Amino acid sequence: MTLDRRGFLAACSRAGITSALFPGVLYTLAAQAQESPDTDQSKPPKITPEMIDQAAILAGIGPFPDDQKKMMIDGLIDQNGSFKAIRKLKIPNSIAPAFVFHPLAAAGSTNRAAAETSNVHGWSPNPKVSAPSNIEDLAFASVSELASLLHARKITSLALTQMYLARLKRYDSKLHFVITLTEDRALAQAKEADAEISAGKYRGPLHGIPWGAKDLLAVKGYPTTWGAGGFEHQSFDEDATVVKRLDDAGAVLVAKFTLGALAMGDKWFGGRTRNPWNPNQGSSGSSAGSASAVAAGCVAFAIGSETLGSISSPSTRCGSTGLRPSFGFVPRTGAMALSWTMDKLGPISRSAEDCALILNAIHGPDGQDTSVHPAPFHWNPNFDVHSLRIGFLKADFDEPSAFKLPPPPTSETVEEKKNREKQEAQRKMGRARREYDHRYDVATLDKLRAMGIKLVPVELPKLPYGAMVGLLGAEAAAAFDDLTRSGRDRLLTEQGVEDWPNQFRTARFYPAVEYIQANRARTLAVQQVSALFEKVDIIVASSGGAQLLATNLTGHPALIVPNGLRGDDAPKPPKTDDGEDDDIGGPGTPVSITFLAGLYEDAKLAAFANAYQLATGFNKLHPKLD
Template sequence: MKAVFGKVALFTLVAVVFFCLGHYVSLTQEETISCDNIIKAGELIGVPLTRAEADSMLDGIASQRESYLSMRRSPLTNDVVPAMQFNPLPLGFRHQSHYKGLKFGDYSGTLRPAADEELAYMSIGELAELIRTKQISSLELTQFYIDRIKKLDPQLHAIVTLMEDYALEKAANADKEISQGNHKGLLHGIPFGAKDLLSKKGFKTTWGAMPYKDQEFDVDATVVERLENAGAVLVAKTTLGALAMGDIWFGGKTRNPWNTEKGSSGSSAGSASTVSAGLLPFAIGSETLGSIVSPSTVCGVTGLRPTYGRVSRYGAMALSWSMDKLGPLCRNVEDCAIVLAAIGGPDGKDAMVLDFPFYYEPTVDLKALRIGYVKSDFDKEYAFHRQDSVALQVLKELGAQLIPIELPNQPVGDMTIILSAEAAAAFEELTLSGRDDQLVNQLKWAWPNSFRESRLIPAVEYIQANRLRTQLIRDMTDVFEKVDVYLAPSRGGSNLRVTNLSGHPSVVLPNGFSDDGTPTSITFTGRLFDEGTLLAVAKAYQEATGWHKKHPELK
């Protein structure tokens, strides 16, 4: 046990000395570590040490500090992943799906609206049919969205880089391919946006942060490459809160189209805002702990956070290697399915991606499925309780037999030190160089202070959190022995943290409005790698309500 105490204090001591002695950046091997330093370090992390124990640790800690300083002389770029890999699959996992094919809705008969303004809020499927039947060209549609961005983005601050010339060239090429009979599918010729933590060769990838506002990468992110291979047209890089937190970036705050006095939440702030405002039909976002769910809720769009390991993150900024996920923000549920079909699967570049097929059909018999709801969360008086309860009633009217469930009783809030520790490692150079003071947001809970605080997380506690995570995965397996899909409030409760830690897929969609006129949402969660069933159930609810067809009025 004494050895364990020593190892814990050993890991923490360097950070304690850095802060307490005021030499965070310039600490050298020659500076003395005292027994008092070690005892204070033990107190800081709740491990009492005697003076004799501290004295015995002096040489070992000094040796460890030499190792830390030595390792820092070997530079690590953000794309270097740890040798440890997170696997969300429990022992004995078997892929389950109620569908065995990939089929989308019938969009035949879609007509171009009399007013072009209505194009802004048409779905991917509808726009695809207009392009396929030559009622509109990709070039014309892309120009329409570019003009709309130029007109409305000054209110929203949702675009980092407008790629006008590039997009028009790609749109013209899409039209040429289609005219030659080479129609690639529903995404061919459809404009889209990519959160600006995804690299695109020849363009800046700013991560929303001042220290990186001019950086470029000589690669295309896999999701961007796959969408372009499907014929989609990249129009813009959308904003994100700096280093994937919130909606404040180096260009200001991204706004909510429903109320431009408010932010759009984050960190997929621009992706949600542009789709909500009709500046683009869909955009790619990312989520580590709510960065798709939260802005989708605030902006009233439909967002899919796929299973961890479904979509490659190659070419994306790393924040937390074991929690980062990429997914689409769209007009409706089926649009999310269309995009996921294009971007999912192994690419040989992200070792965390697992090879499971994506099955989807647009119709579902709710009576044949077990649909659960997190009873304790629906019983609580959250701010959006009324809309959440109505969602349950709608599903009952559709024939669903709702099953009350509870989520695992694990300290999931405390377990998010996993994210904190990994994020601090991902941006160690930013912290040690002092360039973190260039970030716009310097509040107590913002990244600069969080990165510094997280250096005091003991390695033992990080490992213990991951062991609890293994237990959480086992407990979630028990939950899905009872249900195929379940509902939970998007705000309040533990579902967001539980599922981001366990890796389960969720889709969030509008379910009404709050008293101030901004949208609310409900979250559906499904089995690992069974997004097909999840999306089909969510689609049945969405089409019965029509909240996704509401849109903000911008001028």
């Protein structure tokens, strides 16, 4: 009996099958069987009783008696067309679905904190900054410091650009953070910036500042590879909105940086991007090259993206400062789509002040990305943070609970015992690293109290955030539907259980009803997490843990700042970085802390993080590369 999905769903309903998962699983099994080389591809897929049994096992329902299976098959109607008709459209990655996620807890809600913030755009030149005799001594200078020198014409954008290009070329063989140098474009922009500044046509603090783009942002005239095998020569005929806005601000694009293939991890088609503090480690991802290059003093700032940790994780690993803005604050037009309801673009730099200056240039509607909210951004570096209500996630700062391993099985082979003991050793070491790092989190609270900040303990709403992550997988699988169906997913570097090829295939079993239910649960998460920010303005949290997942789902902003270096007594990292741990640590490597804020309260978030960095100076630490 041939089938189409609509007829099959109707037949299942008539047969009393109410599980949302079962029909999709069964249809997929039939469609996969149709792809066999021995099958006539011109005919619709067939379904068998054996397939019903297999689908029932995967769906956790049934088993069905023979008479019910016969009734289901007999009830199928051959309409064969809806899937194929849509697939024939060849929809490009740039086309979003006909729905838009807005994380505001209630329609028409306004940004109270932004309205209260003084309307100061936050930068004026510092005349006390002096130019060194060797321009490379500015490699780790902040955007604000460089801008003061450029404004006063104590240095030129051309000299600064040439210095950063030389460093990119010198250290790329060690750190593998560049996919494409945009040298010709950069030199032309730098010369133009110098001419304009000399003529008194100053565009602002980013004028003449060299920067790098994560290579999921389209730049006309250059490849946009998405870090993935099979896409090495892909290009687009226009610039991403963020690129256009930084061009308008006078910034100088010097390179397109690495990202893990299709925005996962730090492994791309050319290798693995490395951590400047310990090149034996990957830089984490997926904004791998952006964080690594900034930390290595090879660019003044970079643009990264985050769907579920891709700014936070590499900023933590590399000791850079990363701002993941509120969802819908920065337009994603011209950026690779992974998840239309979770993707966010944001700056990675050397300080919270730098992040604010960059965000000021790139935020706001562009008339194309309909998810963008017209929220204000009034950056005021002199904002009195003592007027803010500061909370901290109590669970993140409590003493870690006792670590217990499960009892060994009563019987096991020699090989099973060997694998179990290896896994137990890895878990014990991972636990030791987390316990060591915990002291840095606790020290943050001590420092804030010393700064005169009163801290209020808060708790993250208890919701099944992990169960909502299927939304990301479903959207990503749709974004790369053709990659899976064409078999070109074999060209991607990583092919493991947790990698995109397998995740895209698995996501095809995610039923529409459950996708909608997860979105309804997500609405509860938005409401309940937003309610926390009615009680406090800023929340201090560890950079990993439940908050990372929760706030990416709810769209709340985060600012990740360096929080010191691990000492010589730190537990050793694994001999091999397999990419499984977000922060594998080791002596002399950075740790971070994360500050969270209410939706579109990014300016106050940056002001608070700036005050912390002025009090600690951890963001001024940098690795020794030679």
